[in-house]
Amino acid sequence: MxxxxxxxxxxxxxxxxxxxxxxxxxxxxxxxxxxxxxxxxxxxxxxxxxxxxxxxxxxxxxxxxxxxxxxxxxxxxxxxxxxxxxxxxxxxxxxxxxxxxxxxxxxxxxxxxxxxxxxxxxxxxxxxxxxxxxxxxxxxxxxxxxxxxxxxxxxxxxxxxxxxxxxxxxSSSGSSNFLIALGEFSLSLGLVHLHAFLMGTAFLFLFPMGVVAILSGSRNAFRFHWVLQATATMFAGLGAIVGLIMSGRQPSAAVHQIVGIAIVLAFDEDSDEDGK
Structure with a gap:
């Protein structure tokens, strides 16, 4: 819009x-x-x-x-x-x-x-x-x-x-403009769904499963935890990239974007600390 x-x-x-x-x-x-x-x-x-x-x-x-x-x-x-x-x-x-x-x-x-x-x-x-x-x-x-x-x-x-x-x-311009507009609108709608899927999977499934893994007491608890955390961080990072693309790849003052980027950066730093 x-x-x-x-x-x-x-x-x-x-x-x-x-x-x-x-x-x-x-x-x-x-x-x-x-x-x-x-x-x-x-x-x-x-x-x-x-x-x-x-x-x-x-x-x-x-x-x-x-x-x-x-x-x-x-x-x-x-x-x-x-x-x-x-x-x-x-x-x-x-x-x-x-x-x-x-x-x-x-x-x-x-x-x-x-x-x-x-x-x-x-x-x-x-x-x-x-x-x-x-x-x-x-x-x-x-x-x-x-x-x-x-x-x-x-x-x-x-x-x-x-x-x-x-x-x-x-007019050929009418049909071409239609295809361009429909493509842009469909792409925008698809990016919204992709952003929601990546972020939802990361924060509602992968990160919680990482906590469950580390508390499971299994011999491979740390390995499962590390894999899940790394995958969740990757999903969150990709979700943030999609969000930036939807925002026109320019800084935005919207609360949703600011809070989202801050959370992703915080998890990224936390993952770095876990890997040390």
Whole structure:
């Protein structure tokens, strides 16, 4: 999510208030919760919220269903300094995510509200594609929003693979950007799982088994203990390396990274003392 331009929409339709639209990003290269965009984050791009409202999508009198509708305009969006936004792409990949466990009674209706993380797994996030070329204009005035038009050039598949979802011309850049985005997202998700596996195996299994081995009273207790400790240290070191890769290989001030690195270094020094 680092460098991404995000539109976070939240609220409660029964509150009588319009949905809040918070423009957010994750600065730097870390994996931290998104925060509202500041002037330094946007560079020369200027993102503005034009409207937000709740729309009832059924005729139910009891427990009706609402959706949040919002409109935004991004001036100079190609100048966004974070993740690349290609305004000429006919199939620019976007990511959506949501959660169904947010307690809106505890959320202030402000752009800086602290929110729960999105759901994980199927249904919690996904990809869609936007025909950026058809949604742009070089006119100085605001674009005209047509009544009854729900989407302009958006689809659940890249344009090249789904002609019926868009009337925009085909573009090889759309499919290539899709593959790049999907690859980066899959790699990021895979690294998270790998980091969790390495650290979990080291601290929840190998290190405790090393303690059990040294206290077992067996003739080979020290040998088993040394092998388990060395293997656990290797797993922890690899897990730390994966964590640094996820953080962009740059120092991070996040508490998780600082505590994790300190623990790994402490175990490394302890292993050196055991080997002497």
């Amino acid at each position: 680092a460098g991404a331009l995000m539109f976070v929409v939240y609220g409660d339709p029964v509150s009588g208030r319009s949905p809040t639209v918070s423009i957010r990003t994750v600065p730097g290269h870390g994996h931290t919760p998104p925060r509202p965009v500041m002037a330094d984050d946007a560079g020369q791009a200027d993102v503005r919220i034009m409207r937000s409202q709740w729309l009832q999508v059924d005729n139910a009198k009891n427990e009706p269903t609402f959706v949040a509708s919002m409109g935004a305009v991004c001036y100079g969006c190609s100048l966004w300094p974070g993740s690349r936004i290609d305004i000429s792409d006919t199939s620019q990949p976007w990511i959506w995510a949501w959660n169904d466990h947010q307690d809106m009674a505890r959320v202030e209706y402000s752009n800086e509200a602290s929110l729960e993380v999105h759901n994980f797994g199927a249904g919690g996030w996904g990809l869609f594609y936007v025909d950026m070329k058809s949604s742009t204009s070089h006119e100085a005035s605001l674009p005209q929003l047509k009544q009854g038009v729900a989407t302009i050039g958006s689809s659940t598949f890249p344009v090249a693979a789904s002609k019926f979802t868009s009337t925009a011309p085909d």
